[in-house]
Amino acid sequence: MTLELYLNIFAAIIGLCIGSFLNVVALRQLKGEEFVLKASHCPKCNKFLKWYDNIPVLSYLFLGGKCRFCKEKISIQYPLVEASTSVVFALLFFFFGLSFKTLFLMILSSLMIVMCITDIKEQAVFDANSYPVIILGILYNALNLGDISLLNSCMAAAAGFVFFEIVARSGKPFFGERIFGEGDSVIASGLGAFFGLKALIPIIIVSFIIQVLAGMPVVVKNMLKEKDYKSVTAIFALFFCIILAFINKYIIRHEELIYYSLGLSGLTMIIAIISTVIILKGIKERQSFTLLPFGPALIISGLLYMFAGSNLLSCLIKLFT
Ligand SMILES: [Zn+2]
Structure with missing residues (x-):
């Protein structure tokens, strides 16, 4: 001890x-x-x-x-x-x-932290930091230090990259540019190489949640600057929906109140959909909407997964269901 x-x-x-x-x-x-x-x-x-x-x-x-x-x-x-x-x-x-496992994960964390700094400071992710993570991840599993097979590692490296490229490019018609930089696709590929296909899903979901929480204040600030009060109201309505969902789960959802609960769920859903439409319209009308770097959220999510493993998502699901 x-x-x-x-x-x-x-x-x-x-x-x-x-x-x-x-x-x-x-x-x-x-x-x-x-x-x-x-x-x-x-x-x-x-x-x-x-x-x-x-x-x-x-x-x-x-x-x-x-x-x-x-x-x-x-x-x-x-x-x-x-x-x-x-x-x-x-x-x-x-x-x-x-152990060797710890040594590999120390190098992974170090490279991730450097990418986090460069991405936050200047929206830059350098190839010299991102590509070695993929190679290290595959080596990590080739040496049997992780929990997945070498094949899984290679497939997840490809899947992480392809997924982010598709999402990044699908933003083109909407925003007129990629949603994420190419660096983010390489980071996702590296995380896939280390932790495998199954890990990519919780890592990506949690990273989106982190991004939304961290980005909200900046987005609201930009919208206020452009006097887009409609979108700001919609964002607060969305947060209100989260509170409603919690009230529904922890206070109302008893057998005898089932109709109230269903009614509240319906109402929450309608408010959420209307707010989302208003926010997306606001974003489309104003091209000046600045996108935050996504790398740091992905990196933090990856590091959380490194410790929590598959528990990462199940904790989150338990909160809402
Ligand atoms: Zn000085």
Whole structure:
């Protein structure tokens, strides 16, 4: 038990250091700089950082999120990425112990985190990060480290890519452009290669839910800016439907209230359909509607699946049925 605890603490510290490294990798990729190991410096005043200003998370807290020399604000991205990598690594050791499986999943998580940063910052997913995930995933299953066959791995790699390409291109007549970038298709392919055909379904569904929840505030903000109050109302109506569904499931659905329950379900469905039509019309009329990068939602969903496995979707289904 104590050995396991030490192992987890060790993994968390390794995660902090790797997270710090991933920050640098992502930023240098975005700037198109060759990646070489050199002392990190402040992007504004270019002064080199002392070792004690370079301790993951802690230095950020001690310096109050500002450069020691020029007081330029340091992005919250640094400690956030360091902390998340640390948590992911500790969880990997907790679930899978000291093993080759853990090593593969550590590399997968690292590449995913880098893609998350570059996608959020500049809507860019680099081939140098995304394609290796597919190869790693197939190798992972060829070495029997996962739960699926090599054939399943290869088929899921293809299926993930094809599915996202179809969805991305089907947006063309509607939005005049692809809904997702090609990077997202490659990410889905990599997740398929690691976790198999059956995993793709919960990963994709959960990623759409994450995307909707994360994107809503931005979409509403854009609609308010364009004075499209009809669409905003429709969005709130949709959320109201979710609340109604919960009320129906947890409060009303008893044998003796079955007709109320059916009536409420019908009403909820009608409101949901009308709201959806209004929102889609609003989006079609205004081409300025900006689409958020989808990669991060897909990545977070994939990482959740890495730990939860097939429980990922069943938890969600239980919530509503
Ligand atoms: Zn500075």
